[in-house]
Amino acid sequence: MKVNKQYCGTTAKGDLYLISLENEKGTSVEILNYGAIIKSFKVKAADGKEVDIVLGFDNVDEYFSKEYLSNYPYFGAVIGRYANRVKGGKFKIDGKDYQIAQNQNGDCLHGGIEGFDKKVFEVIGYTALPNPTVTLRYISSDGEEHFPGNLDLYITFELNNENELSYEFKATTDAPTAVNITHHSYFNLDGGATTIxxxxxxxxxxxxxxxDxxxxxxxxxxxxxxxxxxFRTERTINRDMDPEEGYDQSxxxxxxxxxxxxxxxxxxxxxxxxxxxxxxPVVHLYCGKYIPEIKGKNGVKYGPFHAFCLETQVHPNAINIPSLPDTILRPGSVYSTRTVYKVSNGNQG
Incomplete structure (x- = not known):
């Protein structure tokens, strides 16, 4: 079991670090403290060869390139303060109206103009035993993207010997606020060179x-x-998929x-x-319609439908729909969610 922290440079928002987690089966994950990005997730294929199952870039600098940011798909990043879309960028808490950022057709998408995906997280700690873990922290200030309350967020990633990569969110607030956080990894179990x-x-x-x-x-x-x-029984993604639209559904x-x-x-x-x-309670399937044609890892050219996302979250826009689960976090309560990615290849667990 191994863990390693590597300095990757400095930005105006803080120092960048890449934390590598590796288990005894040779599975390894790289976590960047910028956006809590899962930069790589390398597993053994059935033939024993290594395959990186998430899209992204070889070099950290490429996550800041103009080419990438101008056609930005949120590769591998944490999404917050509120995942997916909020209608009109509006919601009400305790009778008070809030207007948050409107960055997608008049709605708020993935937390606004600059969500958690573009924040530098503090590396709180990391350890190799009993399992490789790293904990990151970000304090979202009151008024950020016009959300109320200071939100104190912790994310812990853990890789165990069962080939399970888990991430756990925990957050508290000093004022009632809307919270619905997810992670936006793009998966291609072939390694990214082909569509999914x-x-x-x-x-x-x-x-x-x-x-709508x-x-x-x-x-x-x-x-x-x-x-x-x-998809209740196993089938190919493209069996009934609209070839122009793909899937983008909760x-x-x-x-x-x-x-x-x-x-x-x-x-x-x-x-x-x-x-x-x-x-x-929800998993959002997105098949990458808007992935830009851009060079990714190992010189592979990415494009539409080169990956799928399985984003776990509460029902999108629930803050505006009383019949859906409550997504208001209040002082004294703890926002807590956990997601596990378990990988196997037919030869190992």
């Missing part, structure tokens, strides 16, 4: 959430039976409670399988 249509996918959901024309959740549940969204996890299975994905080429477990 032939990946096999299962989603543990009986319903998905209706969206701007992809904002309305609050209505739609049964997935006999629709293109029915699925309500069946029988949530505790740490529940949300989804499973598998590569026919490498044999790598990814199981996603979470304490959250």
């Amino acid at each position: 249509g032939e990946h096999l996918l299962t989603i543990n959901a009986d319903n998905y959430l209706e969206q 024309s701007n992809y904002v959740v309305t609050g209505n549940l739609i049964p997935i039976a006999s629709t293109a969204h029915d 699925f309500v996890i069946a029988n949530p409670g505790g740490l529940a299975l949300a989804a499973k994905a598998k590569s026919k080429e490498t044999g790598v399988q990814l199981n996603v477990f979470t304490t959250e």
